[in-house]
Amino acid sequence: MAENTYQWPDASKRKLIGKRMNRVDGPVKASGRAKYTYDLVRPNMLYGDSVKCPYAHARVKSIDTSAAEKMPGVKAVHVIHGPDDGAKGEVFWAGTDIVAVAAVDEPTARDAVRAIKVEYEQLPHLVLNDKEPNLAEAEKSELYKVASKETVGDPNSAFQQSEVTHEGYYGSPVITHCCLETHGSVAEWPDKDHLFLHISTQNVPGIGEQVAKAIDMPASNVHVHQDHVGGGFGSKLGLDPWGVAAAQLSKKAGGVPVKMMLNRATELETAGCRPSAYARVKVGAKKDGTLLAWESYAWGSGGPGAPGSLAIPYVWKVPNQQKQYVGVVNHIGPSRAWRAPNHPQMCVITMGALDDLAAKLGMDTFDFVKKNIDLLDPRSKIYSEELDVANDLMQWKARWHPRGDSDTLGIPMEAISLQIGDNQYPPDSASGGSSTIGGVSSATFRAATDAKRQLIAKVAPALNAQPADLEVADGRVRVASDASRSLSWKEACSKLGAQTLTVRGTNPGEGDLTNSGVGGVQMADVSVDTETGIVKINKMVAVQDCGLVISPKQAESQVLGAMIMGVSYALYEEKVMDQTTGTMLNTNMDNYRLAGIGDVGELVVRLMTGPGYDERGVIGIGEPPTVSPGAAISNAVANAIGVRVPFLPLTPDRVLEALEKAQGEGGRA
Amino acid sequence: MSDQDSPKDSGISRRKFLKISAITTSAPLVLGPTVLEVEGQEVHVFGPGKVPIALNVNGKRLTANLEPRFTLLDALREKFEVTGPKRVCDRGTCGACTVLLDNKLVYACSVLAIEAQGKQIVTTDGLAPQGQLHPVSAAFVDNDAQQCGFCTPGFVMATKAFVDKHPNATPDEIARGLGGNFCRCGTYAGIKGAVAQLSGQQQKGGA
Structure with missing residues (x-):
C-alpha cells in the first residue's frame, strides 16, 4: 500500500498525532540549562552599550567620542546615527541608538556611554494619539494621512431603516511586546571575512542575509546560530540597529565577541510597539436584532512609518458600511508586528460596538450573534457550533443578565460576555504569523x-x-x-x-496538508469593584478551531497563553507617553505591568477536533486566540457596570471615569 | 516571595553608610575589604576597585575579582556562567533571577555579589545533577509550564520554596506566594498544574 500522495493518516491509524506529549525542550528549560543568546559568555567577550537619543524628534548636530575612546577598558566605539545619517541626522523616536561602545565589562561600557557628548537640535513631536483627529485639519497636516475611505451597499438608507442605532467610542492604545529575553546578539569575526552571530530572533533562516546586506558582505559568510529564543511575539523578525552595531564593534575590536543585549528600559521603549486603534462607530439594526448598517471613523498610530488601515467591521459582513481611516504619523516608536497584527484591536472595536447595540436592543449578545450568524460567512457553521460548546462550558444562558442588573455600588459585580475571533495568514518562513x-x-x-x-x-x-x-x-x-x-x-x-x-x-508542497483561516469563540466572567474600579477575571472560556491538532497539550498551552496575554493587554498594558518630553514614562516592569498568576482566574480551553475539523489539515494557533480576550473582557465589564469603558486597558481610573460620566448623565447608558 | 523573610543585609544603616563613604573616598585603591570600626562595630568596606570575592554556588566554591557594584546575578551569569537565573527586569520585579540564599528566596538582581559571600547559593541549574530532573522541574515539564522558558528557572525556584512551605496550597496562597514572578508567554495554568501535581506527591509522601 505505497502512498502516492501525502495525506495525514485517518484517526484510527494515528499513533502520536493528537496524543498528549511533553514538550521536547521542556527538561532543558525547566532545569535552567537551556542557553539563550543572553546567556552566552564567549572567550574574551566584550560588552556593548549605546548612547540613546533622549528626544522624540530631533536632529543629531555633533558627536564627540574622544573621552570615551581614551577610557581604560573601552575597546571600540561605533557611530550608528551621526549628523549625516538618514535624513540629515533626523531621529524619529526617543531611545534611538546614536553611538555604540564595546568595553571589557558592562559597568565600564555604561561609564563610556556617559562620557560621550552628543548635541541635538530638538524638533516638534507628537506622541499622543487617543484624541479623535479633526478631519479638516487632518487633511492639511503632514502628521495625519487619510488612508482609506470605503462604502459598501447603501449605508444611508440602511440607517434610515434601522429601528435601533447606537454610537460609541472604542479603542486600544500602543502596547509593547515586553519579551523577557531582550533583543540583542553576540557577534564575532573568526576571520576578517566571516561573521559568527548569535542573535535572539524569530527568523534564523532570514536574519543572516539582512545583516549581510546592512554591512555589505556576502550572505554566505554570515553564520547565524540560536538554540532558544526568550519570546518574540512578532518583534524579533527583522534586523535592528543594535544587531548590526554588535558586528561592527566586534570588527573594530579585532574580531573578539561583543555581546550587546538591550536593557529593559530600551526594550520597552523601542523594541516593541503594537499600533493603536481607535474608532467612533455607529451601528444600526431592526428591532428583531437583524444587523443592517455600520459606520466608522477610525484612527491609529503606526509610529513614524506609513499608516496602515483597519479591516473593520472585523469578521462581520455587515451589508451596508461607511468607513474612513486616518493614520497618525507620530513619534511614539517604530511599530512591529504583534501576535496577530491589528486583529485584537479590530476585534475590540467591532465586538464592543455590536455588544452595545445588542444591549440597546435588550438582547442577550449570544442571541444577537446567533440571529446574525449568516453574516459570519464562510465560518458561520464553525462559530455556531463553538458558541454552543462555549455556552456549556461557561453556563452562559444560566448566568447572563441584562446589563447592570445586579448594579449596587461598592459590591463586586459579575458579568459575562462573549467574543468571536478569526485569523488568516499566508505561510511564512520565520516563526511568525x-x-x-x-x-x-x-x-x-x-x-x-x-x-x-x-x-x-x-x-x-x-x-x-x-x-x-x-x-x-x-x-x-x-x-x-x-x-x-x-x-x-x-x-x-x-x-x-x-x-x-x-x-x-x-x-x-504536494498534498493538502495545511490550511488557514480559523474561528474561535471566547467568553469572560468578571467582577468589578465599583468603589475602587478594579476589574477581576473570574473565568474565561476559549473554544478554538485549528484544524488537525498535532500535539494537544502544546496547542492548549498556546490558547491558554494567548488568553493570559489577553488579560494583560485588556487590564494593564499601555505604553504611557508624556507629550511634554516625548518619552515613555513606564519603562520598567513595575509600571509596565503584566498579568500575574493571581490575575487570570479560571481558564477553560476546548479545541474543536474530530470530523469536520481534522480534514482541514494543520492550522497555526499562535495568533488566533489572542484576538478575542480584550473584547470579551471589555464587554463583560460593560455588562457588569452598565456602561462602556471605551478604551483599553480597563484600569481603575478609566472604570471610575466611565461610571462617573454615566452618573453625571443621570443614569446608565 | 511575599511570605519570605528578607535576607540579612550587610548590617550598615544608611546613616552609617554615609559616614563610611566619607572615609573611604580618601582611602587608596586596595584589593580586599577594609575593616573599619563604626560606632563600636567592625564594618567591611569593599572597593572602590576590583576586589576578590568567593561564592558558594550549588555546592562549588567559585572565585573572581569583581568591582563591588556587581550584583549577585551578574556575577553568577557573566563571571561564573551559571545562567539559570535570568536578567529580565533588573530591579526586583519579575522574579526571573530568583535563587535560594541560605535557603531563603531572593532576587539575585537585588543582592550585591559581595553580600552573598559565605552563604549557600542554590540556582535552578543546581537543583539536580546533570542529566536528572528535580521533581519541581519535572512537574513543570509534565504540565507544559514553559513556553519560551525564560521565566521558567526563576519560577521553578519560587515554586520549590513555595511548595516546601505550603504542601497543600489554596488558590489564594498560590496567587500570593507565586505572585512575585512574571511570565510573558502565559504559562500560569501549567504552573498551577505543576503545584497541584507536587501537592499530590507530597500528600503521598513523595517529592
Whole structure:
C-alpha cells in the first residue's frame, strides 16, 4: 500500500498525532540549562552599550567620542546615527541608538556611554494619539494621512431603516511586546571575512542575509546560530540597529565577541510597539436584532512609518458600511508586528460596538450573534457550533443578565460576555504569523513519508514482495496482507547498508496538508469593584478551531497563553507617553505591568477536533486566540457596570471615569 | 516571595553608610575589604576597585575579582556562567533571577555579589545533577509550564520554596506566594498544574 500522495493518516491509524506529549525542550528549560543568546559568555567577550537619543524628534548636530575612546577598558566605539545619517541626522523616536561602545565589562561600557557628548537640535513631536483627529485639519497636516475611505451597499438608507442605532467610542492604545529575553546578539569575526552571530530572533533562516546586506558582505559568510529564543511575539523578525552595531564593534575590536543585549528600559521603549486603534462607530439594526448598517471613523498610530488601515467591521459582513481611516504619523516608536497584527484591536472595536447595540436592543449578545450568524460567512457553521460548546462550558444562558442588573455600588459585580475571533495568514518562513506548526509539521511529514517510501523500496526484495505490498506499522516493515512476513525497523534499516537515506521535506508542497483561516469563540466572567474600579477575571472560556491538532497539550498551552496575554493587554498594558518630553514614562516592569498568576482566574480551553475539523489539515494557533480576550473582557465589564469603558486597558481610573460620566448623565447608558 | 523573610543585609544603616563613604573616598585603591570600626562595630568596606570575592554556588566554591557594584546575578551569569537565573527586569520585579540564599528566596538582581559571600547559593541549574530532573522541574515539564522558558528557572525556584512551605496550597496562597514572578508567554495554568501535581506527591509522601 505505497502512498502516492501525502495525506495525514485517518484517526484510527494515528499513533502520536493528537496524543498528549511533553514538550521536547521542556527538561532543558525547566532545569535552567537551556542557553539563550543572553546567556552566552564567549572567550574574551566584550560588552556593548549605546548612547540613546533622549528626544522624540530631533536632529543629531555633533558627536564627540574622544573621552570615551581614551577610557581604560573601552575597546571600540561605533557611530550608528551621526549628523549625516538618514535624513540629515533626523531621529524619529526617543531611545534611538546614536553611538555604540564595546568595553571589557558592562559597568565600564555604561561609564563610556556617559562620557560621550552628543548635541541635538530638538524638533516638534507628537506622541499622543487617543484624541479623535479633526478631519479638516487632518487633511492639511503632514502628521495625519487619510488612508482609506470605503462604502459598501447603501449605508444611508440602511440607517434610515434601522429601528435601533447606537454610537460609541472604542479603542486600544500602543502596547509593547515586553519579551523577557531582550533583543540583542553576540557577534564575532573568526576571520576578517566571516561573521559568527548569535542573535535572539524569530527568523534564523532570514536574519543572516539582512545583516549581510546592512554591512555589505556576502550572505554566505554570515553564520547565524540560536538554540532558544526568550519570546518574540512578532518583534524579533527583522534586523535592528543594535544587531548590526554588535558586528561592527566586534570588527573594530579585532574580531573578539561583543555581546550587546538591550536593557529593559530600551526594550520597552523601542523594541516593541503594537499600533493603536481607535474608532467612533455607529451601528444600526431592526428591532428583531437583524444587523443592517455600520459606520466608522477610525484612527491609529503606526509610529513614524506609513499608516496602515483597519479591516473593520472585523469578521462581520455587515451589508451596508461607511468607513474612513486616518493614520497618525507620530513619534511614539517604530511599530512591529504583534501576535496577530491589528486583529485584537479590530476585534475590540467591532465586538464592543455590536455588544452595545445588542444591549440597546435588550438582547442577550449570544442571541444577537446567533440571529446574525449568516453574516459570519464562510465560518458561520464553525462559530455556531463553538458558541454552543462555549455556552456549556461557561453556563452562559444560566448566568447572563441584562446589563447592570445586579448594579449596587461598592459590591463586586459579575458579568459575562462573549467574543468571536478569526485569523488568516499566508505561510511564512520565520516563526511568525502562526505559520510554525503548519510549515514545520507538513514539511516534516512529507520528509518522513519520502523516507518511508525509499526504505520500503530498498527492503522489498528481502521480504520477497513488491514495495506497493508493504506497510510500516508497530515498529516493523511488513507485508500488508501477511503480517508474518516482516522485518523490525532495525533489520529494515540494516538493508540500507552504508548509504543512509537523506530526505528533506518542504512546505508548501504536494498534498493538502495545511490550511488557514480559523474561528474561535471566547467568553469572560468578571467582577468589578465599583468603589475602587478594579476589574477581576473570574473565568474565561476559549473554544478554538485549528484544524488537525498535532500535539494537544502544546496547542492548549498556546490558547491558554494567548488568553493570559489577553488579560494583560485588556487590564494593564499601555505604553504611557508624556507629550511634554516625548518619552515613555513606564519603562520598567513595575509600571509596565503584566498579568500575574493571581490575575487570570479560571481558564477553560476546548479545541474543536474530530470530523469536520481534522480534514482541514494543520492550522497555526499562535495568533488566533489572542484576538478575542480584550473584547470579551471589555464587554463583560460593560455588562457588569452598565456602561462602556471605551478604551483599553480597563484600569481603575478609566472604570471610575466611565461610571462617573454615566452618573453625571443621570443614569446608565 | 511575599511570605519570605528578607535576607540579612550587610548590617550598615544608611546613616552609617554615609559616614563610611566619607572615609573611604580618601582611602587608596586596595584589593580586599577594609575593616573599619563604626560606632563600636567592625564594618567591611569593599572597593572602590576590583576586589576578590568567593561564592558558594550549588555546592562549588567559585572565585573572581569583581568591582563591588556587581550584583549577585551578574556575577553568577557573566563571571561564573551559571545562567539559570535570568536578567529580565533588573530591579526586583519579575522574579526571573530568583535563587535560594541560605535557603531563603531572593532576587539575585537585588543582592550585591559581595553580600552573598559565605552563604549557600542554590540556582535552578543546581537543583539536580546533570542529566536528572528535580521533581519541581519535572512537574513543570509534565504540565507544559514553559513556553519560551525564560521565566521558567526563576519560577521553578519560587515554586520549590513555595511548595516546601505550603504542601497543600489554596488558590489564594498560590496567587500570593507565586505572585512575585512574571511570565510573558502565559504559562500560569501549567504552573498551577505543576503545584497541584507536587501537592499530590507530597500528600503521598513523595517529592
